[in-house]
Amino acid sequence: MSGPDHRPSSPETQGSAATLFVDDGQMSDPDVELRPLEHAERYELREVLGEGGMGEVRLCRDRHIGRDVALKVVRAHREGRRDVRARFLREARVQGQLEHPAIVPVYDLGRDPGGAVFFTMKRVRGATLDEILHGLRRGDPFFAEEYTRHRLLAAFSRVCLAVHFAHTRGVIHRDIKPANVMFGDFGEVYLLDWGLAKVAAASKDLDKESSTSGEPLELGAAGDAKTAAGVVLGTPAYMAPEQIDGLPIDHRVDVYALGAILFEIVTLLPMHGEGTPMQVLERVLRGVERRPSVRARKVDVPPELEAACVRATERAPEDRFASARELHDDVERYLAGDRDQAARRQAASVHVTEARAFAEVALRPSGTLDDRRNALREVGRALALDPVNPSALDVLVRLASAPAPTLPPEVQAELEASDAQSRSGALLRGVVTYTVPVVAFYLPMFYIMGFKPGGLVPGLAWMGSMFFAGAVAFAVLRRPSISRRVPLTALASTFALAMSSLVFGPFLFSPPVIALNTVMNVLATRREHRVFVTVVGAMACVLPFLVEATGLVPSTFGYREGELWMRSPVIRYEPGSTTLFFALVYLGMLTFVSIYAVRFREARGVAETRAAMSSWQLRQLVPEAARSATDGPGEAG
Structure with a gap:
């Protein structure tokens, strides 16, 4: 101490x-200031x-x-x-x-x-x-x-x-x-x-020697305390x-x-x-x-x-x-930056040997993320010591060209965050898609086409199911773990669209909109939920036919002399208004699908561009001579 x-x-x-303090600015008396002082x-x-x-x-x-x-x-x-x-x-x-x-x-x-x-x-x-x-x-x-x-x-x-x-x-x-x-x-x-x-034993007083004389210290009586x-x-x-x-x-x-x-x-x-x-x-x-x-x-x-x-x-x-x-x-x-290059190359070769051993295990079907992580770490250390080491670059290329069998937890977390953001946008569009057209399009068109006696109740039931689907999407949107609750939205929306068969029958309207809704939900949901969403969509297309076959609801279609006839228990199919209604419905579907496809293609293009740029920038980190060392014989010319 x-x-x-x-x-x-x-x-x-x-x-x-x-801050130095000498005195208060007055002249000091040396005889007073320097008088002997007790401890x-x-x-x-x-x-x-x-x-x-x-x-x-x-x-x-x-x-x-x-x-x-x-x-x-x-x-x-x-x-x-x-x-x-x-x-x-x-x-x-x-x-x-x-x-x-x-x-x-x-x-x-x-x-x-x-x-x-x-x-x-x-x-x-x-x-x-x-x-x-x-x-x-x-x-x-x-x-x-x-x-x-x-x-x-x-x-x-x-x-x-x-x-x-x-x-x-x-x-x-x-x-x-x-x-x-x-x-x-x-x-x-x-x-x-x-x-x-x-x-050491002393023979001279240090005070009498220069500070660089190298003489041992003078300890006087304290020498008795040597250990x-x-x-x-x-x-x-x-x-x-x-x-x-x-x-x-x-x-x-x-x-x-x-x-x-x-x-x-x-x-x-x-x-x-x-x-x-x-x-x-x-x-x-x-x-x-x-x-x-x-x-x-x-x-x-x-x-x-x-x-x-x-x-x-x-x-x-x-x-x-x-x-x-x-x-x-x-x-x-x-x-000072004086590096022993021979020692560095020797140390790099040790790391390359370690990297190869880890890589051999990592590239097997039974390889783990820890094996891959260790291999990449050893490659990084080897290249830090010897940036043009061809053996290290060879291991790096092998690892980069063989994707990992499972995603690292940190990558999985990043993807989850990105997917959650994407699903938030999809759910927000779903809230609008399920509710706004009911008020802005279907209700006015039904009024123009005319309600049949007793058709108001099933019509309102279908519109209510659409608002329910929008409410479910909004509730899921406000939850912290969106990804796990997207199937709830898919189930509610598919049910609502299946209810449309009460209005239009199972032919004209329900199948295309259910198919479109199923595709959108499959793209937005997690991998483990996609089969469930697909099965729900398929059942929604088939169930209206089965329900009508049991006689639980009035029949909306039939066959007469080789022809198919259809009717709606809710609205009247008048020549002009019916043609306009379905033309606008199909035009809206086409527009929606086109916009979604454009957005999907643009997002994919951005991802591909980023991947290509990342690959290019990674290649620039490796000296050209070292890149040449990893090229195959067929690429030499």
Whole structure:
């Protein structure tokens, strides 16, 4: 634990923190202003910023300088232990003598009025890498936008330099972890908490040496608190195996910890998984899969970063990077765009092999969507690494040319939404078609043609059934799951049109309008309902004949001397008005069908155009040389 304020500061807080206050504009008396101050006079204690096992950090005001600082003091219940005081003093001196932009500077070291050892340091604001990684795992949009992979890697690279600087001074941190990496509000990055640092034997006072001399730190009396061999100190998830085993360690334990952090930045997964400290320690000693591309298959892992993760976390120290600077250099080369093309082609070939295996299974009759999804994902990764890889393109072409046996759930949802919108329009047209012609056309024409005695009741019954069909269509239109209720509209409308045989008989009017209505409903309904709608339409055409054959209703047709005669029990068939009526009815049907056919053809044309454009644009994403590699022999000329 060091002295940062982990709470992200707002723009207002940042602005106030950046405002300097020197005095009230009057001349100050240096003899008065710079008089010696007691601890209580100089430091105005405020709220607690953080607590650890050994110390407590409080925000306080340095009245002498006029600034906020973080004051760390040994916790009261541990103040009596000499080893704790010695380790605390060593932490202050290590942190204070490591003068580096990524290490929080120490301002003062002493004892408070109660005799407790304290030191003050710069107060830093921001978020720890641990908080950032948790936010990214949650999918928090703020963290996703603010802390991109590039920004995290750039900060990680600077931490590597800070660690390397400490190593050149003979200091091993021994507790590098995301919680000890702080991102400041203004682009700063700090490596915190040097309480577990291991320091080489010192012979010179650092203050007498240049910042680049490479001499070890001078700890004075604090040297008594060096950790004895065999004592395990650190955070299990980021400890090297030799650190856990109690073997002699060197600076490469920090390289291991940095590699574990890099793994977590790339994958957003802890390298050794979750669990109790003992479970994690066992995994460290047993070994885990350290390739990010294997552990996080859905993540795009550049081979350069994967190689860095694997090398930094090798079990044997001699197999790791020789220094944190080497790890920094590898990350910087990646950030600068320097790609190892041979390594990328090799990594691409691995993804192609995986893609082929998944594709072989996916293209079988028993293949699943997961197999196809995995194959496409591996193809995408291969092409991202090697855009002209002909083998990857071959797998892509094979998958694209063989449609999936079932629709993915997300595609099904999109189609459902599109179909629901289309059915909404069809239902709205149905409401108009079933109701408006009754009032605007049939009722006036019946009046002109003339009602027969007793014909008003069956005529109104048929018109009422048409309004009922319109009401059902309107009710379905207002329901959330339209697609599942379209058969209700089909049933109501077909019944209403079958009722028209009470007015016109089963020959002239009912069959064509029922056929037209059935076709419209088949086009608008779901696949599983189409047989039902078709059967209902067929029954509506046949039932009027059967009903008349039973004598339940008056006969509306007959045969006499080889001729068919028809009559209506509702309206009179007069020569002029009857001809006009049926001419207008058939003309209306023809117009309706033509408009529907034009709309259907235009919609199909738009879909075909979109599909062709999508195919063309997809082909443009593939370099011409790679497209040629996938062409057959017959297409070469």
